[in-house]
Amino acid sequence: MLTTIAVDAMGGDNAPAVEVEGALQAARDLRTKIILVGQEEKIRAELVRIGIPYPREKRLHIEIVHASEVITMDDPVATSVRRKRDSSIRVAARLVREGKAHGLVSAGNTGAVMATTKLVLGTLPSIDRPALAGIFPTLKGRGTVLLDVGANAECKPIHLKQFAIMGAIYSRSILGVRNPRVGLMSIGEEDLKGTELIKEAAQLLRGAPINFCGNVEGRDIFTGDVDVIVSDGFTGNVILKTSEGLVEAIMSLLKTELGQTVVTQLGGMLSLNAFRSVKKRLDYSEFGGAPLLGCKQISIICHGSSNVKAIRNAIRVAKEFHQAQLNERIEADVNLLETTKNL
Amino acid sequence: MLTTIAVDAMGGDNAPAVEVEGALQAARDLRTKIILVGQEEKIRAELVRIGIPYPREKRLHIEIVHASEVITMDDPVATSVRRKRDSSIRVAARLVREGKAHGLVSAGNTGAVMATTKLVLGTLPSIDRPALAGIFPTLKGRGTVLLDVGANAECKPIHLKQFAIMGAIYSRSILGVRNPRVGLMSIGEEDLKGTELIKEAAQLLRGAPINFCGNVEGRDIFTGDVDVIVSDGFTGNVILKTSEGLVEAIMSLLKTELGQTVVTQLGGMLSLNAFRSVKKRLDYSEFGGAPLLGCKQISIICHGSSNVKAIRNAIRVAKEFHQAQLNERIEADVNLLETTKNL
Numbered sequence: 001m002l003t004t005i006a007v008d009a010m011g012g013d014n015a016p017a018v019e020v021e022g023a024l025q026a027a028r029d030l031r032t033k034i035i036l037v038g039q040e041e042k043i044r045a046e047l048v049r050i051g052i053p054y055p056r057e058k059r060l061h062i063e064i065v066h067a068s069e070v071i072t073m074d075d076p077v078a079t080s081v082r083r084k085r086d087s088s089i090r091v092a093a094r095l096v097r098e099g100k101a102h103g104l105v106s107a108g109n110t111g112a113v114m115a116t117t118k119l120v121l122g123t124l125p126s127i128d129r130p131a132l133a134g135i136f137p138t139l140k141g142r143g144t145v146l147l148d149v150g151a152n153a154e155c156k157p158i159h160l161k162q163f164a165i166m167g168a169i170y171s172r173s174i175l176g177v178r179n180p181r182v183g184l185m186s187i188g189e190e191d192l193k194g195t196e197l198i199k200e201a202a203q204l205l206r207g208a209p210i211n212f213c214g215n216v217e218g219r220d221i222f223t224g225d226v227d228v229i230v231s232d233g234f235t236g237n238v239i240l241k242t243s244e245g246l247v248e249a250i251m252s253l254l255k256t257e258l259g260q261t262v263v264t265q266l267g268g269m270l271s272l273n274a275f276r277s278v279k280k281r282l283d284y285s286e287f288g289g290a291p292l293l294g295c296k297q298i299s300i301i302c303h304g305s306s307n308v309k310a311i312r313n314a315i316r317v318a319k320e321f322h323q324a325q326l327n328e329r330i331e332a333d334v335n336l337l338e339t340t341k342n343l
Numbered sequence: 344m345l346t347t348i349a350v351d352a353m354g355g356d357n358a359p360a361v362e363v364e365g366a367l368q369a370a371r372d373l374r375t376k377i378i379l380v381g382q383e384e385k386i387r388a389e390l391v392r393i394g395i396p397y398p399r400e401k402r403l404h405i406e407i408v409h410a411s412e413v414i415t416m417d418d419p420v421a422t423s424v425r426r427k428r429d430s431s432i433r434v435a436a437r438l439v440r441e442g443k444a445h446g447l448v449s450a451g452n453t454g455a456v457m458a459t460t461k462l463v464l465g466t467l468p469s470i471d472r473p474a475l476a477g478i479f480p481t482l483k484g485r486g487t488v489l490l491d492v493g494a495n496a497e498c499k500p501i502h503l504k505q506f507a508i509m510g511a512i513y514s515r516s517i518l519g520v521r522n523p524r525v526g527l528m529s530i531g532e533e534d535l536k537g538t539e540l541i542k543e544a545a546q547l548l549r550g551a552p553i554n555f556c557g558n559v560e561g562r563d564i565f566t567g568d569v570d571v572i573v574s575d576g577f578t579g580n581v582i583l584k585t586s587e588g589l590v591e592a593i594m595s596l597l598k599t600e601l602g603q604t605v606v607t608q609l610g611g612m613l614s615l616n617a618f619r620s621v622k623k624r625l626d627y628s629e630f631g632g633a634p635l636l637g638c639k640q641i642s643i644i645c646h647g648s649s650n651v652k653a654i655r656n657a658i659r660v661a662k663e664f665h666q667a668q669l670n671e672r673i674e675a676d677v678n679l680l681e682t683t684k685n686l
Contacts (some may be wrong), residue, residue, distance in 0.1 A: 057424070061459045064674070076533075091450035101543070111531075111536075120457065132657075136593075138592070139592055139595060139596065150530060153530060153537055154538050154539070155536045157545060185581060186577075187496060187576070187577055187580040187581065188454070188492060193454075193496070194496055194577065195497050195577050198498065198577075209379030217581075217584045217588075218580075218581045218582070218583065218584030218585030218586070218587070218588055219584045219585070219587055219588030219591070220588065221585060221588060221589075222588045222589055222591075222592035223588070223592070233530075233536055234530055234537065234541075234578070235577070235578055235581055237530040237561075237579035238528060238530065238560075238561045238578055238581065238582060239581060239582075239585050240561065241530075241561030241562045242561030242562065242564060242582050242585055242586060243559045243561070243589055244561070244562055245560075245561055245562030245563065245564060245565045245566070246564075246565055246586055246589050246590070247589070247593070248562070248565075249480075249481070249482055249565035249566070250590070250593055250621065250625070252482060253482065253619075253620075253621045253622055253624055253625075254617065257616075257618075257620045257621050258617045260616075260617065260620075261616070263613050263616070264613065264614050264616055264617040265608075266610075266613050267610045267611070267612070267613025267614030267615070267617065268610070268614055268617070269610070270606050270607065270609050270610025271601060271607050271611055271614055272610070273600075273603075273606070273607055274597065274601045274607040274610065274611070275597075275600075276602065277596075277600045277603075278593065278596045278597050278600050281596055282593070282596075323551060
């Protein structure tokens with residue numbers, strides 16, 4: 001069986017156009033089967049728009065599974081997850097639980113996707129709380145994994161320890177870092193700094209089977225000196241959104257300033273390749289979504305404003321997760337840890 | 344009496360060179376008297392180096408007060424503050440307490456400067472915890488005040504309320520914003536998101552005499568849509584250092600990419616003015632240090648790596664604080680609030 005990924009076709013800000021096109025690219029380029037989940041008519045219309053009339057998509061390993069409801073960005077998470085039982089994300093998660101797909105990708109309402117995934121797929125027996133893992137660009141090229149970037153606003157030290165183990169496995173298995181260096185996000189390198197949570201978590205991390213290198217600070221995210229950074233979901237989400245906002249602001253400032261005079265306009269044109277490279281290095285869509293680590297099956301959550309490339313890359317990541325048997329590895333590692341501790 | 348500012352001459356990474364030169368510029372340009380506090384011989388040697396032989400500094404309204412000890416960046420905060428009773432920051436704070444200076448500026452070990460300031464100057468009667476207020480650049484030009492950026496790792500809702508009031512007064516009195524919009528840093532605009540601290544603080548802020556506009560997210564820092572953002576000191580410090588690190592990383596990436604080909608090199612040269620403008624817009628030294636709001640007297644804390652301009656601007660800010668009677672305003676506003684509440 002080809003690796004099969006269920007894509008929530010109704011999730012993102014530009015759904016289903018972006019999802020359908022991203023799925024098509026993935027099916028073509030990545031030898032992956034895609035199940036597009038959502039309102040069948042809209043999905044089919046989108047396939048026709050990009051030149052794939054029914055039933056040609058079958059040959060491309062694309063299947064459609066109808067789901068009548070959609071959870072919007074403005075829907076309150078708790079009630080929409082409970083009430084919209086035929087939402088595209090709910091149906092996609094069900095396909096994964098039933099073994100009809102190996103993982104899911106969604107650019108929908110992040111809170112609703114996380115809640116649905118946890119509810120339908122369940123959490124790994126050894127993990128208390130799944131965590132959303134974001135990847136940040138660094139000067140050294142390979143990304144830094146930061147988790148949690150938003151699944152758990154409040155955390156206990158034991159959660160941060162589990163995040164560290166999951167992040168290290170992610171960095172090793174998917175990003176190819178041999179012995180990932182793990183840091184704990186704090187406000188100073190000294191052990192005495194930070195909150196009670198940080199101090200207790202640091203103690204736990206020192207005893208964990210990871211390459212723990214102590215507290216790190218905000219500026220260490222982008223140097224590439226550590227491979228995994230652990231934080232509670234409130235801090236991690238603030239970091240993610242601050243970084244996105246700052247990149248946008250700098251790019252916007254640069255654009256304005258380059259437009260000021262004829263000389264800088266010319267300079268800007270000649271520098272275009274350099275700007276493109278920098279933008280590409282900073283572009284979240286290159287990294288392809290954030291996995292919700294710690295669920296029993298694979299769930300990759302994309303930015304609401306994801307473009308085609310972001311969806312395609314998220315499908316690639318979901319496939320890599322499946323092939324690397326990432327969840328099995330997490331379960332084995334954490335179990336081993338618990339067993340050793342109880343000896 | 345001229346406004347007099349005590350400058351910790353031994354504080355920063357490049358002390359006392361940067362401090363002495365910054366003080367000299369401020370004394371010349373800002374009609375301010377400066378007391379340079381630190382090891383007299385070193386300060387005097389620096390004055391000679393920049394062409395001000397003794398006793399010519401007197402005519403420039405520069406005075407030296409000797410302090411034999413220095414708290415270094417590596418000194419543990421608690422013990423150094425307690426034991427080094429003749430440190431430059433301690434002596435500077437004493438000058439302020441005794442009325443010999445109107446405020447102090449230091450680029451020293453931030454933890455030690457905060458602890459010393461709180462200890463020697465004391466906290467305003469109506470304020471529970473002083474907060475460090477940072478200014479962030481925005482697309483609209485005027486800066487966003489974020490507080491606390493590091494004085495209090497753990498906060499209670501009442502602290503955040505006091506931060507909001509102090510931040511609004513700062514924005515109004517120093518940055519000239521007529522009716523500053525105040526936001527609460529969270530991970531979503533909905534009231535339900537965030538930690539317990541955020542939910543309780545939001546309720547308190549809705550009842551405070553400020554222009555409260557609800558929860559904001561990391562990306563709202565740089566748009567300029569809000570003027571003041573309130574957060575606990577852990578989150579604020581992470582935001583500050585993440586932003587600094589990201590700006591450095593982007594500038595470094597741009598430099599590398601612009602050096603790649605002859606065309607981009609030429610483009611880079613022609614775009615130089617645009618880059619300089621952007622860099623200036625993002626440059627923390629333009630804003631002149633972070634005030635520790637809520638102390639009985641004025642304390643402006645600078646980055647350890649401050650340059651001459653940053654020190655000069657911090658002295659300017661200290662002078663503006665004195666002239667605007669900022670602490671008196673904070674005390675009056677918070678008192679008024681408490682009185683109204685008890686009616």
